[in-house]
Amino acid sequence: MAPFRFLRVTLLAFLLGSMAILAQAAPSASEQKLIDTLIQRVSQMKTVTFMRNGKAHDADDAAKHMRAKFDHFKDEIATAEDFIDRCASRSEMTGKAYQVKMPNGSMKDASEFLNAELRTLRKGGAKPRAS
Numbered sequence: 168m169a170p171f172r173f174l175r176v177t178l179l180a181f182l183l184g185s186m187a188i189l190a191q192a193a194p195s196a197s198e199q200k201l202i203d204t205l206i207q208r209v210s211q212m213k214t215v216t217f218m219r220n221g222k223a224h225d226a227d228d229a230a231k232h233m234r235a236k237f238d239h240f241k242d243e244i245a246t247a248e249d250f251i252d253r254c255a256s257r258s259e260m261t262g263k264a265y266q267v268k269m270p271n272g273s274m275k276d277a278s279e280f281l282n283a284e285l286r287t288l289r290k291g292g293a294k295p296r297a298s
Contacts, residue, residue, distance in 0.1 A: 192245040201247040201288055202237060206230050208284060209255075217277065218266035220258050247288075251281045 194202060209217075210230035217229035224232070236254035237244065244250050256278040257264045265277035 192243070193241055194244055194246065194250075198246050201285065202244075202250045204288055205247060205250070205281065205285060206233050206237070208288075209233060209281075214270045216268040218268055218274070220261055220263055223268070247285050248282070251278055251285065255281050 193199075207230070210226050212226045215226070217224045217226070219229075219232065233250075233255050236259075237250060240253050244253055255265065256276070267275045267277050267280040269275060
């Protein structure tokens, strides 16, 4: 009976330790670089308007807001996709999805728009696309 109890205690300690590590998952250096680059790209998108809770924001404001949310939630983010989901897709206060107003007036969900930008980055693209 004692070996079984030891095994249970060991397993429990392992699981609790793993949960603590996962709870403070910070992005790797490569993911951090992708997040930083994505925020920088947003700041350069002068032809699109970022809509947050029904209010229009320019590229600089959108990038600053994303950076502030990232700094706040950094320990909960491991990937650039996590960043988009946690910091750049919806309001924490209202739950409303962020939108991006394109130059032609059409609207896209910020999540869809930023994930497309991220896919371009992951493929090695450097030029921001506004359409």
